Every structure is written in C-alpha cells, then in structure tokens.
Amino acid sequence: MAQVLPFCVLQMDTRSGSQCSITPEAILNNEELVLPPRISRVNGWSLPLHYFQVVTWAVFVGLSLATFRIFIPLLPPAWKYIAYVVTGGIFSFHLVIHLIASCIDPADSNVRLMKNYSQPMPIFDRSKHAHVIQNQFCHLCKVTVNKKTKHCISCNKCVSGFDHHCKWINNCVGSQNYWFFFSTVASATAGMLCLIAILLYVLVQYLVNPRVLRTDPKYEDVKNMNTWLLFLPLFPVQVQTLIVVIIGMLVLLLDFLGLVHLGQLLIFHIYLKAKKMTTFEYLINTRKEETSKHQAVRKDPYLQMDKGFLQQGDGALGSSAQGVKAKSSLLIHKHLCHFCTSVNQDGDSTAREGDEDPCPSALGLQQETTEPMKTDSAESED
Numbered sequence: 353m354a355q356v357l358p359f360c361v362l363q364m365d366t367r368s369g370s371q372c373s374i375t376p377e378a379i380l381n382n383e384e385l386v387l388p389p390r391i392s393r394v395n396g397w398s399l400p401l402h403y404f405q406v407v408t409w410a411v412f413v414g415l416s417l418a419t420f421r422i423f424i425p426l427l428p429p430a431w432k433y434i435a436y437v438v439t440g441g442i443f444s445f446h447l448v449i450h451l452i453a454s455c456i457d458p459a460d461s462n463v464r465l466m467k468n469y470s471q472p473m474p475i476f477d478r479s480k481h482a483h484v485i486q487n488q489f490c491h492l493c494k495v496t497v498n499k500k501t502k503h504c505i506s507c508n509k510c511v512s513g514f515d516h517h518c519k520w521i522n523n524c525v526g527s528q529n530y531w532f533f534f535s536t537v538a539s540a541t542a543g544m545l546c547l548i549a550i551l552l553y554v555l556v557q558y559l560v561n562p563r564v565l566r567t568d569p570k571y572e573d574v575k576n577m578n579t580w581l582l583f584l585p586l587f588p589v590q591v592q593t594l595i596v597v598i599i600g601m602l603v604l605l606l607d608f609l610g611l612v613h614l615g616q617l618l619i620f621h622i623y624l625k626a627k628k629m630t631t632f633e634y635l636i637n638t639r640k641e642e643t644s645k646h647q648a649v650r651k652d653p654y655l656q657m658d659k660g661f662l663q664q665g666d667g668a669l670g671s672s673a674q675g676v677k678a679k680s681s682l683l684i685h686k687h688l689c690h691f692c693t694s695v696n697q698d699g700d701s702t703a704r705e706g707d708e709d710p711c712p713s714a715l716g717l718q719q720e721t722t723e724p725m726k727t728d729s730a731e732s733e734d
C-alpha cells in the first residue's frame with residue numbers, strides 16, 4: 353500500500369502534549385509551511401479554487417468531448433449505441449456524484465449548526481493551548497466536537513469522521529461525503545476503462561480495416577480515405593488522418609495516466625474499507641510503525657557507531673564491512689524518520705537529524721506507548 357501514498361500525502365505533527373488534533377500550521381513534505389485560511393472554507397467551491405480541481409474538470413470536459421464527439425461515432429452502429437448508453441451512464445453518474453462530493457459541507461454537525469462562516473477564524477495561540485482540539489473541544493471553532501472529528505488546516509474548520517483533505521475536489525472528505533468521494537473515484541475509473549476499450553478498438557480497426565470506422569451516414573460524402581470527421585453527428589469537421597491519430601494518442605496517454613492514478617486510489621480506499629480505517633488512521637498507523645522502526649534503528653549497534661564514524665568523516669564508513677552496515681543503517685534511519693524535521697511556530701525549519709537528543713518522533717512514540725495517539729495536524733492530497 354505504501355506505493356499508493358504519493359497520491360495521498362498526509363501531513364502531521366506528533367508533538368507531545370495533550371489531546372489530539374491539528375496545529376494551525378502544518379508541514380508539506382517537511383518543507384512547505386501551510387497556513388490556514390482566515391475564513392473557513394465551506395465546500396469545494398469556496399475560493400480560492402485549487403489548480404488540481406481546475407485540471408480535474410478540464411480533463412473531464414476534454415475526455416468527454418473526445419469520447420462522445422470523436423471516438424464513439426467511429427464505432428459500428430450496434431456498438432455505438434451500446435457505448436453511448438454505458439459510457440454515457442457512467443460519465444453522467446460521475447458528473448453528478450463528483451458535484452455532490454464537492455458541494456457537501458463535511459463539517460462537524462456542531463460546526464454547521466453554530467459556526468458563522470463569514471467571520472474570520474481566530475489565530476491559534478500555542479502558548480494557551482497545546483492543541484487545537486482538547487477534550488473534544490475545538491479552540492478555533494469554539495464548539496464541542498465528535499470523537500473522530502479533526503480540525504482541517506486547509507478548510508480551517510472541524511470535519512466529522514475526517515478522512516483526508518482532497519485537492520482534486522478541493523474539499524475535505526469526511527463521514528458526510530466519503531461515499532460520494534469513493535463513488536467519484538470508482539466512476540472515474542470505470543469511465544476511463546470504457547474510454548481505453550473504445551480507443552483500443554478504434555486503433556485495431558484502423559490498422560485492420562478502417563472502413564469499419566466509417567459507417568456513419570455523413571461519410572457517404574467523404575470519398576478520400578485520408579479524411580475523417582470529428583464532432584459527429586451534429587457538427588462534422590473534416591480533418592486528416594494524422595490529426596485523428598495525434599488526438600487518439602494524446603487521449604490514450606492522458607487516459608492511461610489517469611487510470612493508473614485513479615486505480616491506485618480506488619484500490620487504496622477498498623483496502624481501507626476492508627480494514628475499517630480512514631486514510632487519516634492508516635497514515636497515523638504507518639507513522640507509528642515507521643517510528644517504531646526508527647527506534648529499532650536507533651538501538652542498532654551499527655547505528656551506535658555512526659556518530660564516531662561521522663566525526664571521522666564519511667571515508668571511514670566505507671573502509672570496513674561494519675562501516676558499510678553503519679552507513680546503511682544511517683540511511684535507513686534518515687529514510688524512516690519523517691519527523692526529524694520540524695517547523696517552529698515562526699516558520700523556521702529545523703533539521704533534527706544528527707542531533708544528540710532524541711528526535712521529536714521518538715519522544716512522541718514513547719508517549720504513545722502509554723497513551724492514545726496524539727496527532728496535531730493532517731492534510732492530504734489524493
């Protein structure tokens with residue numbers, strides 16, 4: 353499952369402290385400081401729009417045009433009508449469900465009841481509270497929230513049954529809209545599979561017998577086999593074969609990339625449902641495991657040697673078999689320890705690797721062995 357995570361990056365901060373959930377700032381890939389909007393976002397259409405969201409809709413419109421106005425009209429009559437019904441049904445379902453997933457406000461019920469979205473949110477004061485949500489009370493939203501509610505940094509509001517913040521629909525995904533989000537991903541995957549099947553059929557028929565692709569009545573007036581019609585049946589536009597081939601290749605490439613992305617995401621969410629976990633819980637568990645490995649690495653006798661070796665310079669590491677193992681352990685440590693870089697309140701980034709003191713993650717895990725997991729923040733992208 354780990355290979356799915358590039359599409360589902362979640363930020364969190366396991367600083368020690370009291371009870372749960374989110375900081376007003378978070379780290380993106382340990383580098384970028386993310387600040388919450390002053391006005392809480394309502395849903396996926398709250399400004400600013402995210403460019404992922406714009407790309408998503410542009411791709412949807414582009415693939416719809418290519419599917420229904422270029423490639424399905426090339427199919428033989430019987431297949432054409434089946435393709436219009438099946439693919440049209442899937443694309444229509446996707447359009448409706450995608451809009452619903454974007455339009456729903458997934459906020460905690462108390463937030464929706466009591467919050468005035470037009471009012472600017474307060475700035476979180478860490479000197480007063482260690483965490484935004486403590487004892488199921490959000491210090492920013494000023495309401496009591498449910499147990500599985502998290503305060504989303506991108507929306508700057510509490511989201512019930514928080515799963516992740518999705519940049520593709522530009523909305524949080526929580527218990528209110530999870531199945532709409534899941535259906536959006538599933539229907540997009542199904543639609544892309546249909547489009548690939550149509551494209552492959554057209555490609556094979558073009559190589560085997562191009563006349564099979566020219567059964568539309570409008571082709572009766574087109575005698576040149578090097579001329580094709582786009583935007584049938586209503587607005588036929590004559591183009592050369594090369595144009596159709598280029599469009600076909602571009603659409604196939606776009607469709608294939610989208611299918612790989614969506615397929616991975618769909619499998620990941622099926623896996624999560626089988627495990628009865630949210631994306632947030634999955635990533636918290638993953639971080640716990642990584643931190644455990646990190647601690648194991650810190651106990652590694654070879655790693656214990658690395659400080660001495662480093663003081664002597666990297667050349668010493670490569671001079672013996674033990675040195676190679678020590679260097680390898682150090683690399684593993686650096687790979688596993690995502691918590692080693694922290695962002696201070698003022699935005700300074702502090703690299704902790706190589707510090708003498710245990711890194712924040714190690715401290716966090718020591719606490720977590722006796723207490724429930726205490727996470728500070730979360731934001732993810734699909």
Ligand SMILES: [Zn+2]
Pocket residue numbers: 490491492493494502503508509510
């Ligand atoms: Zn809140």
Ligand SMILES: [Zn+2]
Pocket residue numbers: 504505506507508511516517518523524525
């Ligand atoms: Zn959000």
